[in-house]
Amino acid sequence: MSAREVDAPIFGPAFQVELDTLFRWRRDVRHFRRDPLPTGLLDRLLEIANASPSVGLSQPWRFVTVEDPARRAAVRADFEACNTAALTTQEEARAATYARLKLAGLERAPCHVAVFVEPDPDQGHGLGRRTMPEAVAYSAVIAVHTLWLAARAHGIGLGWVSILDPSRIGTILDVPEAWHLVAYLCIGYPETDAVIPELEREGWENRRSINVLAR
Secondary structure, eight states: OOGGGSOOOOOOHHHHHHHHHHHHHOOBOOOBOOOOOOTTHHHHHHHHHTTSOOGGGOOOEEEEEOOOHHHHHHHHHHHHHHHHHHTTTSOHHHHHHHHHHHHHHHHHOSEEEEEEEOSSOSTTTTTTOSSOTTHHHHHHHHHHHHHHHHHHHTTOEEEEEOOSOHHHHHHHTTOOTTOEEEEEEEEEOBSOOOSSOHHHHTTSOOOOOOOOOOO
16 A cells, blocks of 8 residues: 555544643743753654645754753853843833743753754745745744644643844854754753743733634
């Protein structure tokens, strides 16, 4: 039997309930335990992320695991510099609260992964990019979300750090100049889990009901 003839799996009601639970328990984690991940688990999670859909099957994401202490320290320093600049343009108390939460992840998470996008990869032959070239970067974001869900399914937390200068992070990690930073991720076991997401508990913002326009 060829791959085309294999029956598709049937995902029954019990699985659908568990999948909905997984979506709802996905968290942007900021407080981590220092416990290392089991050997090989991060590689497995990245393999799952690599199966994400992408425009023209271009797979434009580029994963960089950041293990060198000096590079991690440089990333933290860049975060602190960017946050200092942000404090001059935002409500200071709210910005400081958010920064404190993000910095905790950078300091304690056992795994750091930077996700870059190659804007014009040869793979995919340019399909789907002519009118919406940004679909390449969107594909990398889908890979991040896939990684997020896969990690949560293993009880692993993921935090997305966005207060960074993309060009400086590229220099710190010595990646090709054409690559553009999409996400800097802290990964590890969360210190605590809660039904209410942390930003809601901290009073930053509340999740709103869906608003769908009909045309």
